[in-house]
Amino acid sequence: MKFIRGFFPVIAFWVIMSASAFAARYYVKPTGSDSNTGDSWASAFKTIVKATEKAQKDDEVWVAEGTYAESKTVVNPLNVALYGGFAGTESQLSERNISAHPAIIDGDNARQCIQNFGVLDGFHITKGKNEGNPGGGFFNGSLGTVANCAVYNNSTLQSGGGFYNNGTVTNCTVYNNTANYGGGINNNFSGKVTDCTVYGNSVSDLAGGIYSRGTVTNCTVYGNNAKNRGGGIYNYGTVTNCTVFNNTASRSGGGIYNDSSTVINCIVWGNNTDIKVISGEVKYSCFSDGTTGEGNIAVDPMFVNVSGDDPTKWDLRLQPNSPCIDAGTSEGAPDYDILGVKRPKGAGFDMGAYEHVKPTRYYVMPTGSDSNTGISWASAFKTIVKATQIAQTDDEIWVAEGTYAESKTVINPAGVALYGGFAGTESQLSERNISAHPTIINGEKARQCIQNLGVLDGFHITKGKNENSGGGGINNYSKVTNCTVYNNSAYYGGGINNNSSGTVTDCTVYGNSASDIAGGIRNHGAVTNCTIYNNTTLRDGGGILDTGTVTSCTVYNNNASRNGGGIYNHSGTETDCIVYKNSAEYGGGIYNRSTVTNCTVYENNSGDDGGGIYNYKGTVTSCTIYGNSAIDSGSGIYNDEESAATNCVIYSNKAEYYGGGIYNYGTATNCTVYNNIGMDGGGIFNKGTVTNCIAWGNDTDIKLFSGEVKYSCFSGGTTGEGNIAVDPMFVNVSGDDPTKWDLQLQPSSPCIDAGTSEGAPKYDILDVRRPQGEKVDMGAYEYAPPTITIPQIASHILDKKTFTSTQKKAADDNKDNIIDVADIVHILKK
Structure with missing residues (x-):
């Protein structure tokens, strides 16, 4: 019997150990197949449903970026961890980047996205619809944990437009959801919602942001609306250290409607009515009626920034002289704030979701030591990594000149300003000299140099490498300025991967390469006043691939093996740029699928069509395009079907075949096309519509293959509605230097008042109002006679x-x- 009693515990021990030791990991990506084994990225499943149905206790499911419109609601079982945010190459969970690789569960406005009973981490939950039950986006069970998710554009006719929670939800953003009550969240009795941002949700009845019977802690709740009560929060539970701002309710409790419940250490300000207390307790809080009650105050909390109409740009942290600093109580207060800052930082706990931190400045120099304090040049750290690991919001890091070959990718946190360009003696930022004291982050061709979530200013970024993802030099989510980024490589965005929240300003980006797209910069945000040259890619966008805005940039000597030697404009806006001497198979200067305005495009070349610009279902407006060449057609512009070229000046381009100036499938309106060369249609080879254009002095002005030419001036313009065949009388086209020509009209030009208002732009290339006379002029320039008073x-x-x-x-x-x-x-x- 002794043997038997001892034997069974041993068996039980090994059963438990075996279950833990052999926990499985399943992989999912959009290009996978549900007939695969799912046990690696190479043999990944295609659907999350397949993986969660197969997963058992302690298993993990890793989901690569992409949109998953599942055929039914995903059910994540108890004790299964479902992780999103992977590129599809990682071997460690710590390698994933949720922001860079969004994994989206899309309910198709037909079903609830997911029911979670295990761990749900790193997903976008959107377009969930659950008419008959609570939880539009998802339902979270009592043992479920949800973290690091974005929950938006979900709906239910019941409660919890974003989600219905019985468990724990942390660090999630919940916005633009709708419900009958609890527009963003219905937080039930056992539910805990912590460190979440809840905004822009709405309801037809109660609780625009959160309906809660549980606990809500360290949350910002703003811009929500309720048709009845509780615009921000309808509270039956406990709300602690939350910031509730600019919410509205048609009846009462615009900020918080408090019923038999507790509000502690909160800031409730700027709502149409801040707090309606039916019963319960409000203490150590700041609100407009806070003249009574323990520790309450009724004073402007002094947020950092709440100007403008865009709530995503507000900053609800506290200014240094805010009355809410040190004004809270330790009773029930969380140990950390919404940003992970330790509480308290001062003599007492602060009210609201953010604990105010007095900024610290850290110093780094090559002769320093990471065992130093880092709070002066004399006690500087040796590595940038050390400084960024301890820096918190509003801190600064000053880095002295030298080369920093860090042991791993530098991660600059949100709210931290990282400055380079110091000699190592300065006491004022204005004393630094970036050019004289180069500060270099060197990736040693082994790793990405930096991920930036704060401010990166005054660095040389070089020899970064990111084979499987974006941004060999920089992966940017915030602000990069005054940097030189060179000799980096990546799968995409060889120099910089600029995400939608990112800005890149006054930078030089050169000599970078991408094995897929965007040799210099892959841009989803804003790039301004940058110089981008000598970058290469094996696909599209030698200099930049853009889905954001590119303004006042100079882009030259870049190469793309396929499309857009200088710029591949996928869905962005290019304005006031100079683009020259770039090359690609199509669109030597620019491959445009969106909007290009007021750019100068010259001396680019294409191996096929579109030497200057290949315009694919895009618009090109008020651009000057000259000196470009194409091996095939459209050396100035290849204007494809459903594309438009307007108010452009196109001259001295050369195509080996058709359309030296323009190969036109789309519409060309009020363009001036001069001195271009092509085998057929030196000025314009037309299969679309040409209106109000001047095509003159080309080897052949217009080849009308099909389509329509009207109200235009060209050598064959003796037929067709409104066409003329008379010298347009340009101001000056003498000499061999085309940059000195002036293609505006002389006062006696026959093209003045000779156009049609039909489809004509309101302004010309110089922003002169059209018409100046009785009718619109032909060409890019509207003649405006001088005014003498x-x-x-x-x-x-x-x-x-x-x-x-x-x-x-x-x-x-x-x-x-x-x-x-x-x-x-x-x-x-x-």
């Missing part, structure tokens, strides 16, 4: 005239003893 005439006369004393008396028409403009005007008015 009576005072100008009078001043001119007075400047040139010498008066005798007798003439002076006669000239002083208004008898004020002064001969001036007023006298001339007085005479002219008689």
Whole structure:
């Protein structure tokens, strides 16, 4: 019996150990197949449903970026961890980047997205619809944990438009959801919602943001709306250290409607009514009626920034002189704030979701030591990694000149400003000299140099490498300025991967490469006043691949093996850029699928079509395009079907085949096309519609293959509605230097008032209003005769005239003893 009693515990021990030791990991990606084994990225499943149905206790499911519109609601079992946010190459959970690789569960506005009973981490939950039950986006069971998710555009006719929670939800963003009550969240009795941002949700009844019977802690709740009560929160539970701002309710409790419940350490301000207390307790909180109750105050909390109409740009942290600092109580207060800052930082706990932190400045220099304190040049750290690991929101890091080959990718946190370019003696930021003291982050061709979530200013970023993802030099989510980014490589965005929240300003980006797209920059945000050159890619966008905005940039000498040597504009806006000497198979300068305005595009070349610009279902407006070449057609612009070229000046381009200036399938309106060369249609080879254009002085002006040409001036323009075949009389086209030509119209030009208003732009290439005369002019330039006013005439006369004393008396028409403009005007008015 002793043997038997001892034997069974041993068996039980090994059963438990075996279950833990052999926990499985399943992989899912959009290009997978549900007939695969799912045990690696290479043999990944296609659907999350397949993986969660197969997963058992302690298993993990890793989901690569992409959109998963599952055929039914995903059910994540108890004790199964479902992780999103992978590129599809990782071997460690720590390698994933949720922001860069969004994994989206899409309910197709037909079903609830997911029911979670295990761990759900790193997903976008959207377009869930659950008409008959609570939880539009998802339902979270009592043992379920949800973290790091974005929950938006979900709906239910019941409660919890974003989700219904019985478990724990942490660090989620919940916005633009709708319900009958609990627009963003229905948080039930056992539910805990912590460190979440809840905004822009709405309900037809109660609780625009959160309906809660559980606990809500460290949350920001703003811009929500309820048709009845509780615009921000309808509270039956406990709300602690939350910031509730700019919510509305049609009846009462715009910020919080508090019923038999507790509100502690909260800031409830700027709502249409801040707090309605039916019963329960509100203490150590800031709200407009907070003149009574323990520790309450009724004073402006002084947020950092709540200006403008875009709530995503508000900053609800506290200014240094806020009355809410040190004004809270330790009773029930969380140990950390919404950003992970340890509480308290001062003499007491702060009210609201953010604990105010006095900024610290850290110093880094090559002769420092990571065992130092880092709080002065004399006690500087040695590595940037060390400084960024301890820096918190509003801190600064000053880095002295030198080369920093860090042991791993630098991660600059949100709210931290990382400055380079110091000699190592400065006490003021204005004293640094970036050019004289280069600060270099060197990836050693082994790793990405930096992921930036704060401010990156004044660095050289070089030899970064990211074979499987974006941004060999920089993966940017915030602000990069005054940086030089060179000799980096990546799968996409060889120099910089600029995400939608990112801005890149006043940077030089050169000599980078991508094995897929975007040799210099892959841009989803804003790139301004940058110089981008000598970058290469094996596919599209030698200099930039853009889905955001590119403004006032110079882009030259870049190469793409396929499309867009300088710029591949996928769905962005290019404005006021200079693009020259780039090359690609299609679109040597720019491959455009969106909007290009007021750009100068010259001396680019294509191996096929579109030497300057290949315009694919895009618009090109008010651009100057010259000196480009194409091995095939459309050396200035290849204007494809459903594309438009308007107010453009196109000259001295050369195509080996068709359309030296424009190969037109789409519409060309009010363009001036001069001195272009092509085998057929040197000016324009037309299969679309040409209106109000001047095509003159080309080897052949227009080849009308099909389509329509009207109200245009060209050498064959003796037929067709409104066409003319007369010298347009440009101001100056003499000499061999085309950059000195002036293709505006002389006063006697036959093209003045010869166009049609049908489809004509309101302004010309110089932003002159059309029409200036009786009708719209042909060409890119609207002729505007000089305006001379009576005072100008009078001043001119007075400047040139010498008066005798007798003439002076006669000239002083208004008898004020002064001969001036007023006298001339007085005479002219008689």
